[in-house]
Structures are given as C-alpha cells and as structure tokens.
Amino acid sequence: MRFSSSLVAISTAVFANGVTAASNSSLPRVSIIATGGTIAGTNSDSTSTTGYKAGSLGVDALIEAVPALSNISSVSGIQFSNIGSQNMNTSLLLRLTKLATNVAANGSADGIVITHGTDTLEETAMFLDLTYNESLPIAMAAAMRPSTALSADGPFNIYEAVALAGSKEAADRGVMIVLNDRIGSAMYTTKTNTRAVDTFKAAEQGYLGVFNDEVPVFYFEPSRVYKKPFFDVSGVDALPRVDILYGNIDMDVRLLNYSVSSGAEGVVIACAGDASLPDAWADAAQAFTEQGIPVVRASRTGSGYVAPADDTLTSGNFNPQKARILLQLVLNEHGGKNSTLIQEYFDPYLS
Ligand SMILES: *[C@@H]1O[C@H](CO)[C@@H](O)[C@H](O)[C@H]1NC(C)=O
Ligand SMILES: *[C@@H]1O[C@H](CO)[C@@H](O)[C@H](O)[C@H]1NC(C)=O
Ligand SMILES: *[C@@H]1O[C@H](CO)[C@@H](O)[C@H](O)[C@H]1NC(C)=O
Ligand SMILES: *[C@@H]1O[C@H](CO)[C@@H](O)[C@H](O)[C@H]1NC(C)=O
Ligand SMILES: *[C@@H]1O[C@H](CO)[C@@H](O)[C@H](O)[C@H]1NC(C)=O
Ligand SMILES: *[C@@H]1O[C@H](CO)[C@@H](O)[C@H](O)[C@H]1NC(C)=O
Numbered sequence: 001m002r003f004s005s006s007l008v009a010i011s012t013a014v015f016a017n018g019v020t021a022a023s024n025s026s027l028p029r030v031s032i033i034a035t036g037g038t039i040a041g042t043n044s045d046s047t048s049t050t051g052y053k054a055g056s057l058g059v060d061a062l063i064e065a066v067p068a069l070s071n072i073s074s075v076s077g078i079q080f081s082n083i084g085s086q087n088m089n090t091s092l093l094l095r096l097t098k099l100a101t102n103v104a105a106n107g108s109a110d111g112i113v114i115t116h117g118t119d120t121l122e123e124t125a126m127f128l129d130l131t132y133n134e135s136l137p138i139a140m141a142a143a144m145r146p147s148t149a150l151s152a153d154g155p156f157n158i159y160e161a162v163a164l165a166g167s168k169e170a171a172d173r174g175v176m177i178v179l180n181d182r183i184g185s186a187m188y189t190t191k192t193n194t195r196a197v198d199t200f201k202a203a204e205q206g207y208l209g210v211f212n213d214e215v216p217v218f219y220f221e222p223s224r225v226y227k228k229p230f231f232d233v234s235g236v237d238a239l240p241r242v243d244i245l246y247g248n249i250d251m252d253v254r255l256l257n258y259s260v261s262s263g264a265e266g267v268v269i270a271c272a273g274d275a276s277l278p279d280a281w282a283d284a285a286q287a288f289t290e291q292g293i294p295v296v297r298a299s300r301t302g303s304g305y306v307a308p309a310d311d312t313l314t315s316g317n318f319n320p321q322k323a324r325i326l327l328q329l330v331l332n333e334h335g336g337k338n339s340t341l342i343q344e345y346f347d348p349y350l351s
C-alpha cells in the first residue's frame with residue numbers, strides 16, 4: 001500500500017479523537033476537513049485505478065502520507081464524513097458549510113482544505129462558495145487515483161491545497177478546486193473526463209492559477225463579471241427539491257410532469273444544444289414556470305452560455321448540476337414566483 005509504506009511519523013503530531021496536529025507556530029495553520037472520496041480510497045493492487053473502495057482512510061492517514069506538509073503548515077484534521085461523493089447530499093452540505101464557517105469564525109485556522117470525491121466535487125464547491133461568507137480561503141482537494149495506485153495523485157494535491165489555503169494571496173477568493181497543479185474556480189470548474197487526472201476544467205472561463213512547486217501563482221486579481229451572491233443558510237436544515245432531467249430526441253414530457261407532481265419545486269433540464277426543447281416540453285416548461293415551479297433550461301453540451309428567454313428560466317454559464325444547486329438556494333430564499341428575480345441569479349450580464 002502506497003500510503004502505509006510512505007507513512008512517516010511527524011514528531012509533533014497529536015492524535016486524539018481523530019484530530020491530528022503537526023504544529024509549528026511560525027507556519028500558517030490549515031484545517032483539513034475530510035469528507036471521503038478516492039483520495040481516501042484503497043485498492044488491493046497498485047495498478048488498478050477503478051473498482052476501489054472510496055473513503056476507507058481517515059484524515060490522520062491522509063496527513064501522515066504527506067510528511068512535507070509539516071514544512072509549509074501546521075495542519076489539523078477534522079473527519080466530517082468518509083463517503084464516496086456520489087453519496088453526498090443536501091443535508092451534509094448544509095452541515096459542511098456550517099462547519100467551515102465555524103472553523104473560520106473561531107480563529108483556529110488561517111485556511112481550510114476540504115478533501116472530497118471527484119464525482120460531485122463541483123456541486124459541493126459551488127454550494128460552499130455560495131453559502132460561505134468568510135475571507136479565509138477554502139481549497140478543495142481530491143484525487144482521481146486511489147491512495148494505493150502507482151503515481152497516486154492525492155498526496156501532491158493535498159500538499160498544494162494546503163499551500164494554497166495557507167497563502168495570503170488566496171484570501172477573499174472563496175472556494176477553489178485544486179487538482180493536477182491547477183487552481184480552478186468553484187463556480188465554473190467541472191469534471192470533464194471519467195478517468196484522466198486532468199479532468200477538472202472550465203472550458204470557457206479557464207483556470208484561476210497554477211502552482212510553481214507549492215507556490216500558488218494567480219493569473220488575475222480577484223474580480224468577477226458574475227457578481228456572486230451569498231445565501232445565509234445558517235438556520236436552514238433542508239432545501240427545496242430540484243430535479244435534473246436529460247434532453248434527447250424522443251424525450252417524454254411525462255417525466256417533467258412526474259417531477260413536479262411528485263414534489264420537485266423546480267426543475268433543471270440538461271437540454272440539447274443551446275438549450276432547445278421539443279414543443280411539448282417547451283409548452284409544459286413554460287406552464288410550470290408561470291405557475292411558480294421554475295424550469296431552468298441548461299445545456300448538455302458541457303460549455304457555453306444560455307441567454308435569458310421569455311418562456312422559462314435559463315442557466316447562463318452554469319452547467320445543469322451547478323444550476324440545480326443555485327436554484328435550490330434561490331428557491332429557499334425567494335420561492336419560485338418571481339422569474340425576473342430568479343433569472344438575475346443565473347445571468348452574469350443582468351446584474
Ligand atoms: C517551523 O517552520 C520554520 C519555517 O519554515 C522552520 O524554520 C522551523 O525549523 C520549523 N520548526 C519545526 C520545529 O519544524
Ligand atoms: C522540509 O524541508 C527541508 C529543507 O528543504 C528538507 O530537507 C526536508 O526533507 C523537508 N521535509 C519533508 C518531510 O519533506
Ligand atoms: C445524507 O447522508 C447522510 C450520510 O450518509 C445520511 O445519514 C442522511 O440520511 C442523508 N440524508 C438524506 C436526506 O438522504
Ligand atoms: C473551531 O471549530 C472547529 C470545528 O467545529 C473545532 O474542531 C475546533 O476545536 C474549534 N477551535 C476553537 C479554538 O474553538
Ligand atoms: C458577508 O460578509 C461581509 C464581509 O465580511 C459582511 O459585510 C456581510 O454582512 C456578510 N453577510 C452576511 C449576510 O452575513
Ligand atoms: C403536463 O403538464 C402540463 C402543465 O400542467 C399540462 O398542460 C400537460 O397536459 C401535461 N402533460 C401530460 C402528458 O401529462
């Protein structure tokens with residue numbers, strides 16, 4: 001096993017109730033919140049990168065596997081969950097943003113790293129970016145190869161994420177995604193390949209920066225065309241249900257009616273092309289939107305802007321899974337009746 005063979009005791013480590021600390025008071029204090037995923041996954045052989053068990057290593061083992069962390073940071077670990085990210089859900093997200101806010105507010109860290117599975121990383125990152133209102137940066141770290149694989153990518157991704165979270169340049173940039181030597185924005189970065197280690201990309205918006213060894217180098221000053229909203233969910237323990245339906249030829253409009261009749265308060269459709277819908281769907285989507293069950297047309301193409309329209313809501317620059325997160329938060333705060341108001345959240349050029 002790659003992790004256990006590379007375990008090196010950190011002399012200053014304290015292990016108590018799953019909390020690890022490698023302290024050096026002159027270095028930035030970084031709190032690592034572990035949620036599970038491939039980065040904590042193990043397999044029975046080193047040449048297989050599929051069919052492994054996600055979320056089997058604890059946060060202590062993640063930290064111990066990267067002894068060089070003690071040179072750049074004073075890290076402490078919090079085990080939040082240990083799940084494959086396909087099992088992430090809204091109630092966990094609400095707890096995770098409270099935990100991160102608490103760590104930032106109680107002064108125990110200078111930066112936060114959250115380890116996560118890659119499959120739904122982009123949804124968690126966007127949710128946190130919209131619900132976490134602290135200047136302390138959050139760097140999300142993940143891996144495409146389990147810890148036991150030859151050239152596992154997890155340890156270096158954690159190392160870079162810790163360096164980023166502890167760097168002054170990262171402050172006020174919200175939530176960032178760190179894999180494969182790149183820094184990606186939480187709002188736009190998406191997983192683009194099932195297996196490749198360079199899977200996280202934002203085709204239109206690009207990366208925020210890169211690493212030169214462990215030194216983060218940003219390409220631009222923090223600035224946004226899209227004025228990022230903030231949703232205070234501190235007193236919230238559930239969000240409205242929003243479904244995603246997939247567009248294709250022969251798509252059956254009964255699926256949309258079923259979503260709504262079974263309790264969805266909003267629906268995102270991953271439409272073909274520039275978010276077009278067959279006539280029957282367009283009519284039903286407009287009818288539901290006018291009734292206060294907003295239907296958001298997004299695109300299944302993987303990139304590109306969807307402009308506002310009169311019949312339904314549209315997703316702007318957000319892919320279907322990111323549009324869903326945003327719609328849940330908007331519905332929770334404002335309900336579904338005011339389409340003009342909802343559209344402003346999706347559209348970077350209106351506000
Ligand atoms: C703490 O970090 C500083 C700066 O990198 C280094 O000079 C010092 O040796 C470290 N102390 C320990 C105990 O590791
Ligand atoms: C920490 O940095 C020193 C100086 O560059 C290096 O000799 C040492 O191997 C590093 N420690 C680890 C655990 O990587
Ligand atoms: C969310 O996941 C947690 C952890 O697996 C589980 O305990 C909880 O029941 C799930 N919540 C919902 C609403 O599915
Ligand atoms: C800060 O909050 C985190 C998460 O709840 C907790 O683990 C830590 O002990 C707290 N630290 C202080 C100094 O209160
Ligand atoms: C969000 O943070 C900003 C900057 O600290 C602060 O002015 C604002 O009141 C916060 N918003 C909420 C709703 O807490
Ligand atoms: C779906 O719902 C719409 C809007 O309520 C309605 O006009 C339409 O007849 C329904 N279609 C089917 C196939 O049930």
Ligand SMILES: *[C@@H]1O[C@H](CO)[C@@H](O)[C@H](O)[C@H]1NC(C)=O
Nearest residue numbers: 337338339340341342343344
């Ligand atoms: C709907 O939202 C728009 C944009 O925020 C606002 O100007 C308008 O007054 C709202 N309409 C109602 C009926 O609240």
